[in-house]
Amino acid sequence: QEKKEMYDANYIADIFYKLNSDPQDPKRKINHTKGFCASGTFEPTANITNAVDIPLLKQRSIPVEVRYSLGGASMDDKSKTRGMAIRLQGDKEQWTLVMTNSEILFAKNPEEFVQFLEMRIPVNGKVDTEKIKKVTQEVDSFRNYANFMNTIGISSLENTPFYSNHTFWFKTPKQKDLIPAKWKFIPKDGIKYLDEKELKNANKDFLTENFQTYTQAKPIEYDMYLVYPNKGDATDTPTALWKGKHKEALVGTLKVQQYQGMQCNKDVYFPADLPTGVEAPKDPLFDLRNATYGITFGRRQ
Numbered sequence: 001q002e003k004k005e006m007y008d009a010n011y012i013a014d015i016f017y018k019l020n021s022d023p024q025d026p027k028r029k030i031n032h033t034k035g036f037c038a039s040g041t042f043e044p045t046a047n048i049t050n051a052v053d054i055p056l057l058k059q060r061s062i063p064v065e066v067r068y069s070l071g072g073a074s075m076d077d078k079s080k081t082r083g084m085a086i087r088l089q090g091d092k093e094q095w096t097l098v099m100t101n102s103e104i105l106f107a108k109n110p111e112e113f114v115q116f117l118e119m120r121i122p123v124n125g126k127v128d129t130e131k132i133k134k135v136t137q138e139v140d141s142f143r144n145y146a147n148f149m150n151t152i153g154i155s156s157l158e159n160t161p162f163y164s165n166h167t168f169w170f171k172t173p174k175q176k177d178l179i180p181a182k183w184k185f186i187p188k189d190g191i192k193y194l195d196e197k198e199l200k201n202a203n204k205d206f207l208t209e210n211f212q213t214y215t216q217a218k219p220i221e222y223d224m225y226l227v228y229p230n231k232g233d234a235t236d237t238p239t240a241l242w243k244g245k246h247k248e249a250l251v252g253t254l255k256v257q258q259y260q261g262m263q264c265n266k267d268v269y270f271p272a273d274l275p276t277g278v279e280a281p282k283d284p285l286f287d288l289r290n291a292t293y294g295i296t297f298g299r300r301q
């Protein structure tokens, strides 16, 4: 029990600082550090509120702020993990969705989350890669995450999908109980990875460069789907990969049009910022996640 209480948001913020901070730039974001900002619109599917009772989605076109990022403190766009944080700014309500290009998180609880990060902190200037390899195979969540990441490649943003990881809870017009669903944003250009030649030609800022070139002609579009669990799919952990076919609902289309510089790198995006009709996940990490974002944002001020 004592151990559990140690792993609060402050403790986890400290770990991120040990892993990712830069003494030259002490006020930078310490996870998903490199990123850029964009804007666009979200156009809900007509009548989607017949499936889920979210009044925000009655608005025909909702302005959106977007922050694309790389995982960790990587400064190289040729790394694999991507983040997309978006804020739907409706006339009356807003909805912040904070996602990565992985369908699953690497940890099912605070203990695993801490273990995953702590083993990556250099000791006497050295990262213990042997230990990381060994523990990755030993812990189910770590191994499953590593296996998932091995199935994907390095992608440009118009070819990158983004996932909620967590299962959220949705109000429907007819049922009393909320229903569980994950969400995903699937690029209309399809999910594709850079081939060897493209990788060789890409530089460490290719994501921004590609985005700016692409959006001169047209927006990058993603279809947002709710994915409903099948019988037996776990809804109480961000580590569960829901395999096979699922019932889905097309919620709407995100169109990302305008590059907006780097100013939003200073901002924070709270995954618990939800509109009427959507409720928080019931897993052991969501609240801690939000509390940690608050702490690291606070330390930047």
Ligand code: HEM
Pocket (backbone or CB within 6 Å): 012, 013, 016, 029, 030, 031, 032, 035, 067, 068, 069, 082, 083, 084, 085, 098, 099, 100, 105, 113, 163, 164, 165, 166, 238, 267, 268, 269, 285, 286, 288, 289, 292, 293, 296, 297
């Ligand atoms: C469960 C799935 C998770 C996803 C999909 C996710 C995704 C992201 C993304 C996309 C960002 C960058 C947001 C931005 O653009 O500013 C971010 C930031 C961050 N994440 Fe997560 N994350 C997850 C879980 C967690 C958990 C469990 C923790 C810690 C308990 C955590 C700690 C952080 C921190 C400290 C930041 C920086 C926040 C800031 O200072 O602005 N993440 N995450």
